[in-house]
Amino acid sequence: MQRQYRLTNQRSFDYIYKHGKCVSDDLFTLVYLEGKYPLYKVGFVVAKKVGKAVVRNKVRRRMREAFRLLEVKEFHSYIIVAHSIASEATYLCIKESIKTLFEKAGMLK
RNA sequence: CAAGUUGAUCAGACAAUCGCACGAAAUGUGAGGAAAGUCCGAGCACCAUAGGACAGAGUGCCGGCUAACUACCGGUGAAGGCGACUUCAAGGAAAGUGCAACAGAAAUAUACCGCAGAUUUAUCUGUAAGGGUGGAAAGGCGAGGUAAGAGCUCACCGAGGGAAUAGUAAUAUUCCUUGCCCUGUAAACCCCACUCGGUGCAAGUAAGGAGGGUUAAAGUUGUCCGCCACCUCCGCAUACGCUAGAACCUAUUGGUAACAAUAGGUCAAGAAAGAUGAUUGUCAAAUACAGAACUCGGCUUACAGAUCAGCCUUGUACC
RNA sequence: AGGGGUAUCGCCAAGCGGUAAGGCACUAGACUUUGACUCUAGUAUUCGUAGGUUCAAAUCCUGCUACCCCUG
Numbered sequence: 001m002q003r004q005y006r007l008t009n010q011r012s013f014d015y016i017y018k019h020g021k022c023v024s025d026d027l028f029t030l031v032y033l034e035g036k037y038p039l040y041k042v043g044f045v046v047a048k049k050v051g052k053a054v055v056r057n058k059v060r061r062r063m064r065e066a067f068r069l070l071e072v073k074e075f076h077s078y079i080i081v082a083h084s085i086a087s088e089a090t091y092l093c094i095k096e097s098i099k100t101l102f103e104k105a106g107m108l109k
Numbered sequence: 110c111a112a113g114u115u116g117a118u119c120a121g122a123c124a125a126u127c128g129c130a131c132g133a134a135a136u137g138u139g140a141g142g143a144a145a146g147u148c149c150g151a152g153c154a155c156c157a158u159a160g161g162a163c164a165g166a167g168u169g170c171c172g173g174c175u176a177a178c179u180a181c182c183g184g185u186g187a188a189g190g191c192g193a194c195u196u197c198a199a200g201g202a203a204a205g206u207g208c209a210a211c212a213g214a215a216a217u218a219u220a221c222c223g224c225a226g227a228u229u230u231a232u233c234u235g236u237a238a239g240g241g242u243g244g245a246a247a248g249g250c251g252a253g254g255u256a257a258g259a260g261c262u263c264a265c266c267g268a269g270g271g272a273a274u275a276g277u278a279a280u281a282u283u284c285c286u287u288g289c290c291c292u293g294u295a296a297a298c299c300c301c302a303c304u305c306g307g308u309g310c311a312a313g314u315a316a317g318g319a320g321g322g323u324u325a326a327a328g329u330u331g332u333c334c335g336c337c338a339c340c341u342c343c344g345c346a347u348a349c350g351c352u353a354g355a356a357c358c359u360a361u362u363g364g365u366a367a368c369a370a371u372a373g374g375u376c377a378a379g380a381a382a383g384a385u386g387a388u389u390g391u392c393a394a395a396u397a398c399a400g401a402a403c404u405c406g407g408c409u410u411a412c413a414g415a416u417c418a419g420c421c422u423u424g425u426a427c428c
Numbered sequence: 429a430g431g432g433g434u435a436u437c438g439c440c441a442a443g444c445g446g447u448a449a450g451g452c453a454c455u456a457g458a459c460u461u462u463g464a465c466u467c468u469a470g471u472a473u474u475c476g477u478a479g480g481u482u483c484a485a486a487u488c489c490u491g492c493u494a495c496c497c498c499u500g
Contacts, residue, residue, distance in 0.1 A: 007382070043382065053145090053400055061129095061386045068128065069387090091387065 007043035007077065016077050023105045027089055028063075029081040030101040040074050042067060045081040055087045059094075066095040070102060071109045078107070 007013060020033035035041075044063050046056045059082050067080070080098065089097075102108050 013382085045382090054398095057400060058386085061384095065128075065387050095387090 004039060005042060007041050007079070012041070012077070013043060013045075013079065016079055020077070020079070021105070023101050025097055025101060027083055027086045027094065027097045028101060029083070030098075030105060031079040031081070032105055032107060033077050035075060035077050037077070038074065040072055041077045043077075043079045045079060046086075047082070047084075049084050050082055051087045059086050062091050062094050063098065065091075066098045069095070070099065072102060073107050073109060076107060 007016075016031055016033045020031040023030045023032075044060050044067075046060050046063075048056070050056055050059060063080055063082065072078070080101075086094070
């Protein structure tokens with residue numbers, strides 16, 4: 001995940017939370033918003049209630065891997081928020097969940 | 110063989126594909142023993158070069174070690190354990206102040222029941238052996254002594270003082286001496302000795318923007334002295350700080366050890382929404398606690414599954 | 429990164445060296461035809477946890493655990 005595809009500051013996150021649309025299931029919530037930037041931007045959010053540092057890192061890495069394997073639309077910003085039960089899910093569950101979320105939102109190419 | 114005790118070690122490995130961070134690039138490098146808690150100590154940075162006094166805080170047997178320490182090592186003493194061994198904030202109560210509930214006659218001074226004598230039938234005197242209370246009651250125990258008793262006298266043990274010997278010292282042993290002037294608590298205030306200036310990498314430096322100030326305020330520290338000529342604010346908005354260091358590994362030497370010295374070798378994450386993941390295969394099987402954020406030395410806590418060692422200890426059986 | 433606080437019955441809490449007040453709730457009894465109100469009585473095994481100091485610790489000291497707050 002190169003730097004140009006990342007969301008990098010608090011203001012962007014706040015703006016997307018305020019104006020974006022929202023799709024969710026048991027494990028994750030996807031927030032997305034159309035923008036003018038020619039590429040896509042993505043941020044991963046794993047709150048402290050998910051677990052300790054090791055668990056949070058693991059969940060975030062799996063989310064990132066699952067996202068990497070998808071091809072999503074450009075000119076959009078995405079935030080994926082992990083719920084607290086995501087720490088107990090396997091990688092396959094995470095992969096399927098994220099894929100269906102993007103299908104629901106209609107953001108796959 | 111069983112139970113224990115002490116000291117250590119490892120913390121899955123290899124291979125393939127895709128992906129991430131650093132880097133000009135490479136067939137390069139890329140999480141720990143605790144990276145954790147933030148409980149101590151330092152480096153480094155700025156404030157004055159870190160100064161003086163007071164307040165405040167910490168430490169407290171002796172010697173060593175260290176950059177430094179409340180850490181560590183060795184010893185002394187005390188407590189616990191049959192033992193190997195383990196644990197200990199271990200100065201001062203004769204500088205002063207405070208506290209010691211309840212019980213008990215009395216809590217740092219006393220005489221309730223007693224014991225003995227006198228007058229006499231309830232008082233006086235002398236006592237502290239015995240009783241009972243308590244965590245603690247004027248050293249313990251035996252003999253002499255006495256009206257009854259009492260370190261009143263003596264032996265032994267304990268305590269204080271002095272000397273000699275051993276030891277760098279804490280201290281230990283022996284001898285002499287003092288009839289013994291006296292409870293506990295300082296993790297109560299306190300006294301004595303030693304140590305500590307403040308703030309922390311979001312420190313700060315450089316560059317940028319805005320404002321205040323002329324010997325006064327502001328700043329430097331909790332207060333005062335002293336000092337300074339500049340000081341304050343803005344915003345993850347850039348670079349540096351940012352990783353070669355009291356570093357690590359191996360060997361030798363000195364030392365009981367902590368540790369030190371010498372020689373050779375190695376360079377081993379450095380991000381900034383924040384890098385290690387996914388899939389597959391092999392090894393019989395399986396992976397606990399846990400993720401670097403300026404850097405080191407300790408301490409504390411968490412931890413699956415294993416392994417090793419000690420002329421270690423105790424018990425049982427056999428020879 | 430630095431600093432501060434709290435933990436006591438099911439709930440709210442007082443107590444800061446001498447053996448745990450009080451209120452609500454709960455249980456039992458009384459009152460009432462019955463219920464409520466009212467009255468009486470009862471309920472703390474270890475004061476978050478593990479050690480230490482002390483004759484004696486909820487209280488003093490140290491380590492740990494959980495939660496909360498402040499500065500940036």
